[in-house]
Amino acid sequence: xxxxxxxxxxxxxxxxxxxxxxxxxxxxxxxxxxxxxxxxxxxxxxxxxxxxxxxxxxxxxxxxxxxxxxxxxxxxxxxxxxxxxxxxxxxxxxxxxxxxxxxxxxxxxxxxxxxxxxxxxxxxxxxxxxxxxxxxxxxxxxxxxxxxxxxxxxxxxxxxxxxxxxxxxxxxxxxxxxxxxxxxxxxxxxxxxxxxxxxxxxxxxxxxxxxxxxxxxxxxxxxxxxxxxxxxxxxxxxxxxxxxxxxxxxxxxxxxxxxxxxxxxxxxxxxxxxxxxxxxxxxxxxxxxxxxxxxxxxxxxxxxxxxxxxxxxxxxxxxxxxxxxxxxxxxxxxxxxxxxxxxxxxxxxxxxxxxxxxxxxxxxxxxxxxxxxxxxxxxxxxxxxxxxxxxxxxxxxxxxxxxxx
Amino acid sequence: xxxxxxxxxxxxxxxxxxxxxxxxxxxxxxxxxxxxxxxxxxxxxxxxxxxxxxxxxxxxxxxxxxxxxxxxxxxxxxxxxxxxxxxxxxxxxxxxxxxxxxxxxxxxxxxxxxxxxxxxxxxxxxxxxxxxxxxxxxxxxxxxxxxxxxxxxxxxxxxxxxxxxxxxxxxxxxxxxxxxxxxx
Ligand SMILES: [Fe+2]
Ligand SMILES: [Fe+2]
Ligand SMILES: [Fe+2]
Ligand SMILES: [Fe+2]
Ligand SMILES: [Fe+2]
Numbered sequence: 001x002x003x004x005x006x007x008x009x010x011x012x013x014x015x016x017x018x019x020x021x022x023x024x025x026x027x028x029x030x031x032x033x034x035x036x037x038x039x040x041x042x043x044x045x046x047x048x049x050x051x052x053x054x055x056x057x058x059x060x061x062x063x064x065x066x067x068x069x070x071x072x073x074x075x076x077x078x079x080x081x082x083x084x085x086x087x088x089x090x091x092x093x094x095x096x097x098x099x100x101x102x103x104x105x106x107x108x109x110x111x112x113x114x115x116x117x118x119x120x121x122x123x124x125x126x127x128x129x130x131x132x133x134x135x136x137x138x139x140x141x142x143x144x145x146x147x148x149x150x151x152x153x154x155x156x157x158x159x160x161x162x163x164x165x166x167x168x169x170x171x172x173x174x175x176x177x178x179x180x181x182x183x184x185x186x187x188x189x190x191x192x193x194x195x196x197x198x199x200x201x202x203x204x205x206x207x208x209x210x211x212x213x214x215x216x217x218x219x220x221x222x223x224x225x226x227x228x229x230x231x232x233x234x235x236x237x238x239x240x241x242x243x244x245x246x247x248x249x250x251x252x253x254x255x256x257x258x259x260x261x262x263x264x265x266x267x268x269x270x271x272x273x274x275x276x277x278x279x280x281x282x283x284x285x286x287x288x289x290x291x292x293x294x295x296x297x298x299x300x301x302x303x304x305x306x307x308x309x310x311x312x313x314x315x316x317x318x319x320x321x322x323x324x325x326x327x328x329x330x331x332x333x334x335x336x337x338x339x340x341x342x343x344x345x346x347x348x349x350x351x352x353x354x355x356x357x358x359x360x361x362x363x364x365x366x367x368x369x370x371x372x373x374x375x376x377x378x379x380x381x382x383x384x385x386x387x388x389x390x391x392x393x394x395x396x397x398x399x400x401x402x403x404x405x
Numbered sequence: 406x407x408x409x410x411x412x413x414x415x416x417x418x419x420x421x422x423x424x425x426x427x428x429x430x431x432x433x434x435x436x437x438x439x440x441x442x443x444x445x446x447x448x449x450x451x452x453x454x455x456x457x458x459x460x461x462x463x464x465x466x467x468x469x470x471x472x473x474x475x476x477x478x479x480x481x482x483x484x485x486x487x488x489x490x491x492x493x494x495x496x497x498x499x500x501x502x503x504x505x506x507x508x509x510x511x512x513x514x515x516x517x518x519x520x521x522x523x524x525x526x527x528x529x530x531x532x533x534x535x536x537x538x539x540x541x542x543x544x545x546x547x548x549x550x551x552x553x554x555x556x557x558x559x560x561x562x563x564x565x566x567x568x569x570x571x572x573x574x575x576x577x578x579x580x581x582x583x584x585x586x587x588x589x
Binding site for chain 1: 417421430434512517520528531
């Protein structure tokens with residue numbers, strides 16, 4: 001396998017881009033491979049995490065030389081983020097990008113769950129993915145109400161649109177969101193990459209929703225963004241708590257750069273749009289140099305070899321955007337009614353959960369329920385895309401006249 | 406479907422037309438032969454109905470709001486430009502060399518124009534024009550829609566019904582009359 005530690009990449013001094021290079025041509029607003037959009041959204045989340053992580057590191061670092069080095073690489077990460085996110089076309093609406101975000105959350109998390117070697121961590125992804133799956137369905141109904149368009153235009157039959165674990169049930173006491181971390185010294189290096197990838201993606205979703213929500217005038221849109229952004233914040237708590245807090249800053253920097261290499265390399269392999277592929281290729285070459293500098297810092301400050309952290313055998317199997325319909329249906333059929341208590345998973349509605357539900361809902365229907373009800377009132381049905389047959393959970397099948405694309 | 410949707414206002418109907426226009430562009434781009442000819446015919450007719458409705462109803466209403474002239478002028482300029490591209494495409498027909506490139510150009514122009522309306526014009530109308538007024542205008546948009554193509558999937562019906570309505574670009578005048586009747 002490709003081992004990024006063996007490559008030098010583009011020298012850091014050659015990485016600053018000018019305005020012309022930053023001004024990338026966006027992807028086509030209509031004729032686009034939905035998974036190209038997903039790769040862009042996922043990489044944007046990773047780059048945003050690279051930037052925010054580096055800021056946090058700098059605030060906790062007393063060495064001015066290191067701070068300058070971090071500032072320089074952070075500037076490069078910033079330019080990468082601008083290039084990646086600016087690939088999204090201006091004609092896309094906020095809600096269309098939102099549908100893309102949830103499609104990412106669904107198919108990225110499902111892939112990671114399928115490839116996670118550690119059962120305890122896999123359970124965490126399987127649990128979370130059913131919640132974003134439900135968000136996709138709620139937003140798809142909002143989309144048709146507000147923009148009169150169909151989510152099919154965005155997800156294009158690759159991802160089904162139907163209820164997951166109902167969003168109303170996702171609001172639980174924050175205590176119960178905190179998981180047990182993996183042990184950095186025992187865990188498979190793949191698990192570190194998985195956790196960081198999903199954490200970065202969910203964090204980006206949270207930040208996006210909490211900022212774009214108030215741009216809507218339609219009350220139901222404003223309220224739905226408020227509700228789902230609160231869940232996304234809980235998802236960040238859920239996933240970030242999987243990461244061992246004992247990892248040093250140097251170690252974390254190394255894992256960040258290594259994860260970026262893994263993802264650009266993965267996406268480069270599978271990208272269908274040649275122009276976007278060229279960007280993944282270029283960014284991989286840049287990340288290789290970031291990784292070298294992180295590895296040097298790690299060696300210098302910890303007196304250890306980077307292979308001890310990320311493994312010596314090169315990158316794992318490429319992360320792939322692909323349909324996960326059967327897997328998701330299996331999860332729906334088996335884990336729909338799962339809840340969390342303490343650091344574990346339970347099936348019964350426990351006291352702390354009920355307490356939280358009461359505080360928040362206060363006897364009213366949350367926006368995620370209202371949006372479906374309003375859609376049924378206006379269109380006579382709800383919006384779903386069930387390509388593989390009726391919903392695996394009988395109680396969640398469309399009542400009357402559910403259109404299936 | 407419109408009957409099932411209670412209390413649609415004029416903007417809801419125009420949004421639904423934007424969605425149909427987008428779908429027709431996809432259909433034209435991805436089809437060939439008669440299917441393509443009919444889909445393009447439908448597209449031209451729907452664009453004509455749609456832009457006429459906006460010029461007659463929406464943009465004048467926007468002008469009544471403060472500081473809106475520049476915004477409306479920009480939208481009208483976009484519509485004029487799109488019409489010229491459209492005319493070239495109609496004159497040449499779907500088999501003309503350069504049709505695909507022209508279609509892509511037109512599509513990008515129309516999509517961008519539609520998003521400008523959705524981002525800057527429609528929200529202002531919803532914020533400042535009484536809801537009842539916008540609902541009232543829906544009737545005039547519906548009157549215009551009577552001239553829009555009705556076949557759900559172009560190619561499944563004969564083009565005779567549409568031909569009976571006359572050459573596609575001339576439809577604008579009849580739409581205008583219908584709108585004026587409906588709103589007087
Ligand atoms: Fe980066
Ligand atoms: Fe989500
Ligand atoms: Fe999420
Ligand atoms: Fe990096
Ligand atoms: Fe329009």
